Amino acid sequence: MPLATFELPSSLEPVEATPLTPEAFRQFGGVISSDHQLHTMKSIPANYGTATKISKVSPIINNFQNAPSQKPCTANFNLFRSTYPIKLIKRTGLREFVYLSGVLERHPFSTQTFLPMGVLADEVAYLVIVAENSSGEYPSGDGLPDLKTLRAFVAKGNQAVTYNPGTWHAPMVSLKEVIDFAVLIHENGVADEDCQEVHINPRVPIAFMSATSSTVRAIL
Numbered sequence: 001m002p003l004a005t006f007e008l009p010s011s012l013e014p015v016e017a018t019p020l021t022p023e024a025f026r027q028f029g030g031v032i033s034s035d036h037q038l039h040t041m042k043s044i045p046a047n048y049g050t051a052t053k054i055s056k057v058s059p060i061i062n063n064f065q066n067a068p069s070q071k072p073c074t075a076n077f078n079l080f081r082s083t084y085p086i087k088l089i090k091r092t093g094l095r096e097f098v099y100l101s102g103v104l105e106r107h108p109f110s111t112q113t114f115l116p117m118g119v120l121a122d123e124v125a126y127l128v129i130v131a132e133n134s135s136g137e138y139p140s141g142d143g144l145p146d147l148k149t150l151r152a153f154v155a156k157g158n159q160a161v162t163y164n165p166g167t168w169h170a171p172m173v174s175l176k177e178v179i180d181f182a183v184l185i186h187e188n189g190v191a192d193e194d195c196q197e198v199h200i201n202p203r204v205p206i207a208f209m210s211a212t213s214s215t216v217r218a219i220l
Contacts, residue, residue: 004144005199014098017152017208020128020159028130028151028167029111030058032160058162062186063109064193073110073188080114080181082126082174088203095210100203101129101152104145104168106196110186112163114172117180119157124210125179128153128161129170145198152206168198175210 018024022031022040037054046053064073088100119125130153134146145168154175155161163169172181187194 002197002199005201006147007201008147008204010202012202012204014205014207015129015150015152017127017154017206020153020155020161025128025130025153025161027132028169029164030113030162032058032113032115032162033156034158035156058113058160059111059164060113060162060184061111061165063165064186064188067109067188067190067193069188069190069193071188071190071193073186075184075186078183078185080172080183082172082179082181084174084177092207097208097210099127099173099206099208101170101173101206102200102203104129104131104170104198104200106143106145106166106168107163107185107194108166108196109193110165111184113160113184114162115160115182115184116155116157117182119176119179121156121158123157124154124175125157125159126155126175127170127173127206127208128155129173129206130163131168133166133168147200147204150204152208154208175208 020031022033022036025031037057038052041054041057043052043054062073085099090098092098116125130151131145131147132149133143135143143166
């Protein structure tokens with residue numbers, strides 16, 4: 001059951017999605033992006049000169065010691081197979097599209113990292129949609145999303161994204177027919193402590209551009 005349902009005006013201006021970068025996303029979590037971090041972070045040679053290592057590229061946080069149930073958690077790698085949401089994406093131009101976003105979720109006590117698998121590095125792969133908390137952090141405050149702060153990002157196939165604990169975000173939006181994600185998260189099996197949702201009515205339009213043909217093929 002959702003924590004709340006937001007009733008919005010029937011006509012909303014689209015939120016424009018911008019390219020995902022570690023700098024742009026910093027307040028919401030982390031981004032693993034070799035295109036950026038190879039040039040902006042300290043690296044060292046590894047594996048006898050056949051690799052380059054960059055440490056601590058994205059946060060991993062476990063705050064379950066603050067959960068009301070005090071039930072222990074485990075760190076889990078889950079697999080999500082995400083498919084193109086054809087009923088929620090409209091084509092508005094040659095490579096212009098609008099996605100209709102109607103759900104936000106958060107994980108109050110854990111980061112959540114999505115690592116796409118089997119996607120070409122330069123392909124437009126998925127959308128990342130986030131919002132700030134309106135007031136107070138769970139469990140001391142309701143911390144519902146402030147929809148005026150809604151932001152959207154376009155991620156490429158060689159980028160992984162980490163949501164901070166309590167960061168409101170949309171369920172994964174694949175811009176390819178199918179993407180498999182390896183997902184790292186801490187969970188304790190208590191539904192309301194692992195994941196919380198809010199609904200948005202009507203759905204918020206998210207405008208984005210596809211620089212590759214895969215999104216065009218998926219919608220036809």
